[in-house]
Amino acid sequence: MALFTLQNLQLSGIAACVPSKEVNNMDYKWISLKEREQLIKTIGVEKRRVVEKGTTTSDMCQVAADKLIEELNWDKSEIEVLVFVSQTRDYYIPQTSSILQDKLGLPQSCIALDIALGCSGYVYGLSVIGGLLNSFGLKKGLLLVGDISSLNAAYRDKSTHPLFGDAGTATAIEIKDGAKPIPFNLQGDGSGHKAIIIPDGGLRNFLSKKSLDYKTVSPGIQRSKLHIHLDGIEVFNFSLREVVPNIKTLLSYHNETLDNIDHIVFHQANKLINETLRKMLRVDKSKMPLSIQKFGNTSSASIPLTIVSELKETIKGKDSRLLLSAFGIGLSWGSTIIQTNNMVIPDIIEYTKPSKR
Amino acid sequence: MALFTLQNLQLSGIAACVPSKEVNNMDYKWISLKEREQLIKTIGVEKRRVVEKGTTTSDMCQVAADKLIEELNWDKSEIEVLVFVSQTRDYYIPQTSSILQDKLGLPQSCIALDIALGCSGYVYGLSVIGGLLNSFGLKKGLLLVGDISSLNAAYRDKSTHPLFGDAGTATAIEIKDGAKPIPFNLQGDGSGHKAIIIPDGGLRNFLSKKSLDYKTVSPGIQRSKLHIHLDGIEVFNFSLREVVPNIKTLLSYHNETLDNIDHIVFHQANKLINETLRKMLRVDKSKMPLSIQKFGNTSSASIPLTIVSELKETIKGKDSRLLLSAFGIGLSWGSTIIQTNNMVIPDIIEYTKPSKR
């Protein structure tokens, strides 16, 4: 089992950035008013933040990172590793993390890595940057996590368009001797990789002019093979099957009970999934914050965004214990337990596209 | 400086897979016979292996991994981390490593990660998988590295088409107490990220029908914005500026001299770059194997492919010391020194597309 514990790591701060442009799912005219109401009630997404074309995930991560570094008063020359976790990159090639290293003004000796993950990305990303800081003997790292899914979801696909929002986040992590151990339980199952997929544009189905053609898949779903395909029932059943056992294994591995956890922060998949998981775990609503009504499913960004949006005031100046659980594309899922010690959390930043440079 | 040392790691084996289809640059009729001769003499690529559309990097990595696991007699259930390093993935989303976890029959507890890197990918990949094995307390890992660049290079672009070949590799790494320490020196500079780039198809320049249009850029160069753009002079000067100091810093950090190194294995960028670097380091040709004449520039796969192709017989059953140096897209570069102890190296495998499943 990929069950392991990382030592001496402190999460010093988290910042989140969302596009300034807000859309309301009540205005989603592709479906009937009744369907919109049902969608909002069940899936839980009232409003979403979406970018204009030309804005990238790294733009929002950069803004979040700059604000966080400023509030932490970190010296940029001390940042020795940058991990960018996302499934939506600036370019097909090269890697986005190198661009961020330059734009953030980090030194050439800073190790920059792109990790391609979506919904499970924050938990995996924490484990990777924490593992590298420890084994490479480095002191400070920046975990930049986010996604712009709105541009990959077809407008005329009611199963994806009203679900996804965009966001970029930054998390500051440093070696701190004696910090509470952080346990992880990471799992994956590639046999379900077709449950969330963009079929064309990679090597398996090379891009052609045909890839751009729209097709009607079912009532309410028109999209091309360059758009996100989401098999809702498959993803839902996967979540119900895997997430709770994964969390329970983590808790028993770490000799921990849910009573000792102040907040459980789930990936914001959709309200129905998250509420069902909550009931299965038998925990109170007050313990499990939701931000999906405000921001939609922001893929890899959803956990840090939820912490900033829903828990900032509650955990301010406190020593809180958070269980994070992420699951989705790949399929891939994992959970971890972190400690917040006076974490620096700037207010959510709104991203506005800079006027032409 | 990202200068660090990893302990207790053994590289137990390396396997490489190339497409069975070989092309000869003397047959590259887009340029004159004289140009072809000059190209082969200077850039050094006589022959290249290229895939048929529909084959992916992961297909070749899978074949290499299966062969390597078989020869090592590893139990698949013991493989706890899989790192796939490539800039050419099966799909835009999801991550390819999850697909490989499933196809290779690895357990769901195996951590699967995609890292997006090209030419520098093998050295970075070794550091990441070595770091994670150490800090996560895992025992065995699989590093799958490769690229299919031939499909992203325009036929009518003489600066890229005759340069790139395709390959997929697998490296088996495990914890071995008392193994010789492995030092790394990793660096990057995103300010040069436009030197090797596919301009369209990511978030910065969203794909449109126009992205597929061909344009004449200069004599002998016609391509679309979905093809690799390579600024040869920029990459060349970057390599001449950064690679040798990076290696010298690594050597002095590790109290090592080139005399103690049996072989220096460079990323196979092009023959002129590699020969110039060799002269700058003042080492003999016999110490620095070249495989570019047979396989072209295979991006992230070039170092393990060169080891399998050129050094297999020499290092068989021996305790050799190899300095590996990789540099390219991002820009990103790094070097490391590894020890080969009776490494298992299967013969190069030829990939033939399976008949329709």
Added chain:
Amino acid sequence: MNTIEDFILKIESEFDELEPGKLKPESSFREMFDWNSINALVLIAMVKTEYDVVINADDLTKAKTVNDVFKIITSRIK
């Protein structure tokens, strides 16, 4: 309490738009209310929460009536 009557009551409480008493064991799901993937998810969630049983897309395709679904559920209760 694993009766079909109880199952129908649970469905009725989950779907507001369903007129109480209208759903019968022999009723077809698709005809009874505006079936779509969101309703399928709601049903799956309810069945998982109430019976700790997972029903999948295949089950929903094969099952024609309320009773068919109920049989699948009872056959899987541990």
Added chain:
Amino acid sequence: MNTIEDFILKIESEFDELEPGKLKPESSFREMFDWNSINALVLIAMVKTEYDVVINADDLTKAKTVNDVFKIITSRIK
């Protein structure tokens, strides 16, 4: 030995297709032989190896003659 004559000899030994004695300090690169990016790389490599000096794309665009390039090189020798 950093004379222009020596520089020309070095170019001649690098480019086989160049007739010895034909290249003069005032010669234009582009006219003298089939200039293209591969030749530029060969020149850059030779200059780096022989003089430990880096010349870039900008230099090659600005320099019209052999002498112009030579001046750039000598100005950068440490």
